[in-house]
Amino acid sequence: MPQRLALFPVLLAGAILLLVVHGLGRFVYTPLLPWLVEDGLLTIQQGASIASWNYLGYLIGALLALRWHSVTKIRRSLPWALALHVASSLLQTQAESADTLAALRLANGIANGLVFVQAPSLILEWLARQQRASASGLVYLGVCVGLILSSLLVSLSGGLLDGAARWWPAAVLSVPLALWGWRQLARLDLPEQPPRPANSEVPSGRLLDRSSTPLFLAYAGAGMGYILPMTFLPMVARLQAAPGDFLVDSSWLVVALATLPSPWLWNRLGVRLGDDIALRLSYLTQLVGVLAALLLPATSGILLCAVLVGGTFLGTVLLTQRLARTLHPHQGPRLSAALIALYGLTQLAAPWLTSLWVGQGGSLHSAFWLGAGALLWGLLWMLMVPRVR
Numbered sequence: 001m002p003q004r005l006a007l008f009p010v011l012l013a014g015a016i017l018l019l020v021v022h023g024l025g026r027f028v029y030t031p032l033l034p035w036l037v038e039d040g041l042l043t044i045q046q047g048a049s050i051a052s053w054n055y056l057g058y059l060i061g062a063l064l065a066l067r068w069h070s071v072t073k074i075r076r077s078l079p080w081a082l083a084l085h086v087a088s089s090l091l092q093t094q095a096e097s098a099d100t101l102a103a104l105r106l107a108n109g110i111a112n113g114l115v116f117v118q119a120p121s122l123i124l125e126w127l128a129r130q131q132r133a134s135a136s137g138l139v140y141l142g143v144c145v146g147l148i149l150s151s152l153l154v155s156l157s158g159g160l161l162d163g164a165a166r167w168w169p170a171a172v173l174s175v176p177l178a179l180w181g182w183r184q185l186a187r188l189d190l191p192e193q194p195p196r197p198a199n200s201e202v203p204s205g206r207l208l209d210r211s212s213t214p215l216f217l218a219y220a221g222a223g224m225g226y227i228l229p230m231t232f233l234p235m236v237a238r239l240q241a242a243p244g245d246f247l248v249d250s251s252w253l254v255v256a257l258a259t260l261p262s263p264w265l266w267n268r269l270g271v272r273l274g275d276d277i278a279l280r281l282s283y284l285t286q287l288v289g290v291l292a293a294l295l296l297p298a299t300s301g302i303l304l305c306a307v308l309v310g311g312t313f314l315g316t317v318l319l320t321q322r323l324a325r326t327l328h329p330h331q332g333p334r335l336s337a338a339l340i341a342l343y344g345l346t347q348l349a350a351p352w353l354t355s356l357w358v359g360q361g362g363s364l365h366s367a368f369w370l371g372a373g374a375l376l377w378g379l380l381w382m383l384m385v386p387r388v389r
Contacts, residue, residue, distance in 0.1 A: 007127070007135060013184030014123045015142030020178045021085050021115040023146015024153075024170040025108050026054065030231055031154040031252040032166055034238050039163050044235065044364065046098045048355035051231050052348055054105040054112075059344035061113020066337035071125065071190050074118045074333065078185070081118070082178040085111035089171035095164050117340045119185065121333035124325065126188050133325070137267030137318035144263060144314065147256035149173075155249070211327050212335075214384035218283070219320050219339055221378025223346035225286060226313040228371035229293060229305050230255070231351060236365050240298040247302050254303065258310035266315025275323040276385050282316045283379040290372045294365070317343075323385070346374070 029051065036042045042050065061081070068077045088107040095101040124136045153169040161168065208216065229236075237251040247254070269278040289308025293301045324335040354367040 007130070007132060009184055010123055010126065010188065011135065011138050013181045014119050014139040015145070016177050017082070017115055017119045017181040017185070018139060018142035019146035019149065020082070020174050020181065021112040022143045023148075023150045024174050024177075025085055025089065025112050026058070027143075027147055027230070028150035028154065028167075028170045029054065029105070031151050031234055033231075034234055035154065035158060035166055036163075037235075039166075041096070041163050042098055042101075045355055045358055047235070048232075048351050048358060050098065050102045050105050051351040052355065053102040054109040055227070055344060055348040055351060057106040057109020057111075058113040058116075059109075059341060059348055061110040061115075062117055062337055062341035062344045063113075064110070065114050065117035065121075066334065066341055068118075069121075069334040069337050071122065071333075074122050075186070077114060078118050078122070079182050081111045081114035082182055084108075085115065086171075086174050086178055089167065089174050092167040093164055093171055095167075101164075113340065113344055117337045118333075119181075120321065121336045122185060122188065122190070124321070124336075125333065126190055128325075128329075129190070133322065134267070134271050136322060137263050137270070137315075140263040140314045140318050141260075144256070144259035144261075147259050147310075148253070151253040151256045155253070211386050212324065214381045215320065215324060215327070216339065216342055218279075218378040218381035218385065219316075220342050220346045221374040221376075221381065222283065222286075222313070222316050222320070223343035223374075224350045225290065225371045225375035225378060226309055226316070227347040227350045228354065228368055229290060229309045230313065232354070232364055232367075233293070233302065233306060233309075236293070236368075237298075237302050239363075240365060241302065242298070245299055247299060247306075251302055251306055254306040255310035258307045259314060262311045262314050263318060266312070266319055269315070270319050270322065274387070275319045275326065276382070276387060279316065279319045279323065279385075280379065280382045282312050282319065283375055283382055285312045286316070287372060287375040287379060290368055290375060294368050294372065350374075 033047045037044060037047060068074060084107060088104045092104050095104055120139050123139055124133060127133050127136050150170060157169050234252045237247045241247045266278060266282060286309050289305045293305035320339060321336050324339055328335055350370060353370060357367050358364060
């Protein structure tokens with residue numbers, strides 16, 4: 001029990017930082033997008049393009065994290081990334097043009113990519129020293145709470161704010177949460193380099209080998225597969241569902257509620273079944289969710305997609321990160337950064353391809369076939385990952 005109490009503030013700090021950059025930074029844009037289109041600030045095509053700029057920033061942030069993967073460099077860069085998040089969030093409240101908003105979403109994405117890699121990596125290394133790495137997935141509860149919070153903030157302020165001012169609630173809330181979360185992580189006792197057993201061989205510095213390459217290829221599919229519904233589902237609900245249907249205004253809330261138990265659930269499934277088996281199940285579940293949105297009637301398909309994708313994508317993230325560290329325990333933060341960079345690249349490609357598809361006269365709804373194909377790709381590559389307990 002004392003050890004569990006010692007873990008709590010560290011896990012809470014990590015969860016809060018992910019809440020800030022992912023819930024109040026990245027995914028608040030999803031429920032905001034229909035409002036911004038309705039206000040005349042953006043068109044649907046501009047909205048898809050701006051999402052791509054944010055994902056480009058996420059990729060840049062993950063690549064920077066790949067370079068700054070040591071504990072010392074994480075301690076130096078993490079507070080600056082949080083400061084960039086806060087500054088860009090506050091400036092978004094003044095962004096009255098699509099170009100300005102695109103630039104700010106790029107900056108916000110850079111901060112998101114850095115924090116999303118570095119904060120969980122720092123905590124996972126600390127947990128591994130405490131022999132409690134299996135608790136690492138609980139950090140991602142912050143993303144779940146952030147999704148619910150972002151949905152509530154947008155819903156409650158929907159009739160009170162207009163245009164760029166709609167960013168104010170998330171921006172203001174980010175400031176104290178980011179400050180508190182960093183102050184907790186700054187106190188962690190971690191060596192610069194992980195200890196190496198005596199008389200052991202110098203470990204390989206390769207990121208890709210026979211065991212890890214299929215995991216990387218599968219994760220590429222995960223990034224492209226989940227991002228389409230997680231970016232455009234509320235917009236699709238508004239276009240597909242009947243007027244007055246509860247999903248028109250509440251589809252994002254359904255996604256957010258579905259995420260809430262997912263870190264705990266997938267964390268437990270990984271411990272009981274093995275992270276590799278649980279990962280295969282997570283890819284299959286997301287694939288069924290995206291296919292439901294494509295093949296079932298509007299209300300039931302959108303609802304099932306919101307529940308299955310929302311309740312699974314974080315499980316894919318936490319299980320992949322933990323499995324990668326199992327395959328290469330000597331370079332955990334570096335592997336995490338490389339995986340997130342790849343994830344960010346395929347996330348970037350999906351909205352960009354969607355924007356091109358819509359520009360050619362295709363529907364936003366039919367673009368979800370791209371996500372289904374990507375998740376099938378991921379599932380097939382996961383079958384190639386060697387069995388590891």
